[in-house]
Amino acid sequence: MVEVxxxxxxxxxRIIQLAICTYIALYIVWYERGYQEFxxxxxxxxxxxxxxxLVHVKIPSSLAVNYPPIxxxxxxxxxxxxxxxxxxxxxxQIVTYDQTxxxxxxxxxxKLYCRETSNRCRAGKATPSTFGFLTGNCVPSRENxxxxxxxxxxxxxxxxxxxxxxxIGIDDLNNFTIFLxxxxxxxxxxxxxxxxxxxxxxxxxxxxxxxxxxPIFRLGDILDKFQTNILALLSEGGVIEIExxxxxxxxxxx
Amino acid sequence: MVEVxxxxxxxxxRIIQLAICTYIALYIVWYERGYQEFxxxxxxxxxxxxxxxLVHVKIPSSLAVNYPPIxxxxxxxxxxxxxxxxxxxxxxQIVTYDQTxxxxxxxxxxKLYCRETSNRCRAGKATPSTFGFLTGNCVPSRENxxxxxxxxxxxxxxxxxxxxxxxIGIDDLNNFTIFLxxxxxxxxxxxxxxxxxxxxxxxxxxxxxxxxxxPIFRLGDILDKFQTNILALLSEGGVIEIExxxxxxxxxxx
Amino acid sequence: MVEVxxxxxxxxxRIIQLAICTYIALYIVWYERGYQEFxxxxxxxxxxxxxxxLVHVKIPSSLAVNYPPIxxxxxxxxxxxxxxxxxxxxxxQIVTYDQTxxxxxxxxxxKLYCRETSNRCRAGKATPSTFGFLTGNCVPSRENxxxxxxxxxxxxxxxxxxxxxxxIGIDDLNNFTIFLxxxxxxxxxxxxxxxxxxxxxxxxxxxxxxxxxxPIFRLGDILDKFQTNILALLSEGGVIEIExxxxxxxxxxx
Numbered sequence: 001m002v003e004v005x006x007x008x009x010x011x012x013x014r015i016i017q018l019a020i021c022t023y024i025a026l027y028i029v030w031y032e033r034g035y036q037e038f039x040x041x042x043x044x045x046x047x048x049x050x051x052x053x054l055v056h057v058k059i060p061s062s063l064a065v066n067y068p069p070i071x072x073x074x075x076x077x078x079x080x081x082x083x084x085x086x087x088x089x090x091x092x093q094i095v096t097y098d099q100t101x102x103x104x105x106x107x108x109x110x111k112l113y114c115r116e117t118s119n120r121c122r123a124g125k126a127t128p129s130t131f132g133f134l135t136g137n138c139v140p141s142r143e144n145x146x147x148x149x150x151x152x153x154x155x156x157x158x159x160x161x162x163x164x165x166x167x168i169g170i171d172d173l174n175n176f177t178i179f180l181x182x183x184x185x186x187x188x189x190x191x192x193x194x195x196x197x198x199x200x201x202x203x204x205x206x207x208x209x210x211x212x213x214x215p216i217f218r219l220g221d222i223l224d225k226f227q228t229n230i231l232a233l234l235s236e237g238g239v240i241e242i243e244x245x246x247x248x249x250x251x252x253x254x
Numbered sequence: 255m256v257e258v259x260x261x262x263x264x265x266x267x268r269i270i271q272l273a274i275c276t277y278i279a280l281y282i283v284w285y286e287r288g289y290q291e292f293x294x295x296x297x298x299x300x301x302x303x304x305x306x307x308l309v310h311v312k313i314p315s316s317l318a319v320n321y322p323p324i325x326x327x328x329x330x331x332x333x334x335x336x337x338x339x340x341x342x343x344x345x346x347q348i349v350t351y352d353q354t355x356x357x358x359x360x361x362x363x364x365k366l367y368c369r370e371t372s373n374r375c376r377a378g379k380a381t382p383s384t385f386g387f388l389t390g391n392c393v394p395s396r397e398n399x400x401x402x403x404x405x406x407x408x409x410x411x412x413x414x415x416x417x418x419x420x421x422i423g424i425d426d427l428n429n430f431t432i433f434l435x436x437x438x439x440x441x442x443x444x445x446x447x448x449x450x451x452x453x454x455x456x457x458x459x460x461x462x463x464x465x466x467x468x469p470i471f472r473l474g475d476i477l478d479k480f481q482t483n484i485l486a487l488l489s490e491g492g493v494i495e496i497e498x499x500x501x502x503x504x505x506x507x508x
Numbered sequence: 509m510v511e512v513x514x515x516x517x518x519x520x521x522r523i524i525q526l527a528i529c530t531y532i533a534l535y536i537v538w539y540e541r542g543y544q545e546f547x548x549x550x551x552x553x554x555x556x557x558x559x560x561x562l563v564h565v566k567i568p569s570s571l572a573v574n575y576p577p578i579x580x581x582x583x584x585x586x587x588x589x590x591x592x593x594x595x596x597x598x599x600x601q602i603v604t605y606d607q608t609x610x611x612x613x614x615x616x617x618x619k620l621y622c623r624e625t626s627n628r629c630r631a632g633k634a635t636p637s638t639f640g641f642l643t644g645n646c647v648p649s650r651e652n653x654x655x656x657x658x659x660x661x662x663x664x665x666x667x668x669x670x671x672x673x674x675x676i677g678i679d680d681l682n683n684f685t686i687f688l689x690x691x692x693x694x695x696x697x698x699x700x701x702x703x704x705x706x707x708x709x710x711x712x713x714x715x716x717x718x719x720x721x722x723p724i725f726r727l728g729d730i731l732d733k734f735q736t737n738i739l740a741l742l743s744e745g746g747v748i749e750i751e752x753x754x755x756x757x758x759x760x761x762x
Contacts (some may be wrong), residue, residue: 435747
């Protein structure tokens with residue numbers, strides 16, 4: 001038998017045991033709720049965007065600047081019309097009308113300059129813009145006939161040389177509404193929850209204090225939260241993550 | 255040295271130790287399999303819907319009721335044609351033909367009534383339906399020329415005033431088939447599984463008892479499981495979650 | 509008091525205690541980093557595919573074989589144009605032009621043969637191909653007028669009897685590039701990471717050794733890794749999972 005006749009060590013032993021018990025009781029059980037099971041829920045959101053907007057038209061290859069604005073609704077900017085857990089607003093669209101498969105000069109932006117005497121357009125090579133293949137010919141540019149560029153085989157006229165530019169106005173965009181329908185499953189506890197209830201008011205607008213249960217968000221309220229250049233976001237695009245926190249304690253009744 | 259010459263406390267001490275060891279051995283190790291690592295798998299499903307259906311046409315703004323039904327196949331109701339981990343069946347479609355950008359009376363449903371003498375249509379305001387902007391004019395309704403409504407600037411004629419209503423028949427829908435291709439990854443164990451095998455029979459129909467390995471489901475069998483109003487589901491829409499459970503024990507050979 | 513005057517058992521007791529402490533210190537704390545919290549991150553990828561390709565045209569119902577190839581760019585093969593965490597390249601498309609709703613003979617592939625004298629075409633039954641409903645009539649085939657087949661009511665002419673087959677060439681496909689923009693969230697640690705940095709070079713191509721930080725992948729490099737029949741993959745389709753590993757230790761500075 002090993003005997004350690006030292007009351008200081010024995011006391012230290014008990015103090016350490018007490019500290020461990022206190023740690024388990026207070027921190028793990030009471031503070032971290034170690035007696036509970038945890039599970040991150042899985043959820044699905046269906047999202048509807050509503051709003052109508054005036055769209056400004058710019059035609060880069062044209063000198064005129066005063067095109068009348070046109071009207072877009074959800075069917076125009078919601079591409080694709082329906083997504084799971086996501087929505088897409090096409091705030092800017094660059095459209096090239098009346099394209100057909102064929103041969104045409106490449107755009108000046110591609111910088112595929114050439115001279116008819118010393119032709120550098122290698123037939124069969126893809127253009128850097130990946131809009132077509134070089135035919136090997138050197139032809140006058142569509143935008144400026146005094147400059148010669150490589151001819152391409154693809155959808156003509158080329159997008160960069162003859163497109164129209166549509167952009168949603170920021171004021172209309174701020175008034176778009178986003179309707180969020182979410183259902184959440186805690187599989188381990190066999191519990192299914194939804195953000196819509198029978199008494200949900202569908203004419204409300206979400207506000208973090210005044211109406212925190214409202215499922216309809218104003219897009220401007222979301223954009224206001226960002227420290228970013230909103231105009232650049234509208235013309236260049238970006239990805240916004242909307243996080244929904246469902247922290248639930250099922251030891252109480254819902 | 256601390257001595258407690260009490261055999262009852264010593265015995266109690268051993269009993270508690272034995273209880274803890276038994277709890278670890280029986281509950282944690284044997285029942286909960288605490289010696290095993292767990293991981294929720296990640297999976298991807300590609301889903302194909304097949305089926306052909308007769309579609310009933312209703313034109314709300316017309317008095318005639320006997321339009322001949324038309325035929326829809328996957329390309330008509332599968333929107334978008336391909337999704338990851340999801341599929342969408344457009345059981346009801348409301349289509350407005352021959353819309354162009356312009357000016358037209360708002361729909362009666364929007365209740366934007368006005369009088370030419372006291373015009374309440376504020377020019378530039380978006381309509382509540384978000385289908386256009388008010389022009390400020392007061393014009394006779396398209397549906398009932400004796401009523402005056404606000405004129406809008408947008409896609410004309412307005413959707414609510416001149417649309418056709420297509421709805422899939424419930425009997426045809428029940429016979430649609432859903433083909434589920436799933437691959438699952440348990441990354442921590444470097445194991446990849448699929449629901450299709452080399453001997454999978456592709457002319458089967460899933461049945462929980464008779465054919466539980468079949469990857470092809472009859473939509474009617476899925477809809478039968480719900481305690482809900484199927485006709486309301488078809489005309490108003492809904493989200494159905496299909497959960498695939500992959501509970502595998504890799505301590506045995508697959 | 510329970511006394512066990514056996515120095516062997518006492519020594520064994522201390523050795524076991526030492527083993528447990530060593531196991532905790534070395535394996536759990538040092539090797540498994542048990543003092544750290546772990547979380548699997550959630551991430552979102554936006555993916556852009558670029559590339560131009562020559563497409564070979566085959567018309568199964570025609571005898572001619574020498575159609576000139578046409579050119580496809582991203583708008584032709586990227587269906588849908590934008591997806592979250594995924595991209596789709598339609599390497600093969602079977603297109604049936606000029607279809608209208610109506611009545612036409614079924615395709616020979618469907619094997620719905622009949623004789624006008626003993627008509628086996630049950631009116632109202634869906635065809636196995638789910639392209640239409642049988643009308644009950646027996647008519648000469650569109651592909652071979654000497655054979656009689658059941659007539660169908662659906663989109664005409666039927667897809668299997670009059671379609672054109674487009675397939676992307678493997679050499680062009682190998683040169684497609686995939687641009688991966690990923691942002692990752694470790695929610696528990698409130699850390700957000702991206703694969704793009706301010707100094708990212710956008711004209712690079714990923715290489716596991718030479719350029720492992722490049723966000724642009726050559727599709728051919730990805731396809732080369734598979735032990736599969738690439739031509740079958742192009743003509744029949746398949747699902748490729750791209751796994752991004754974000755194993756980060758936030759005890760150090762990023």
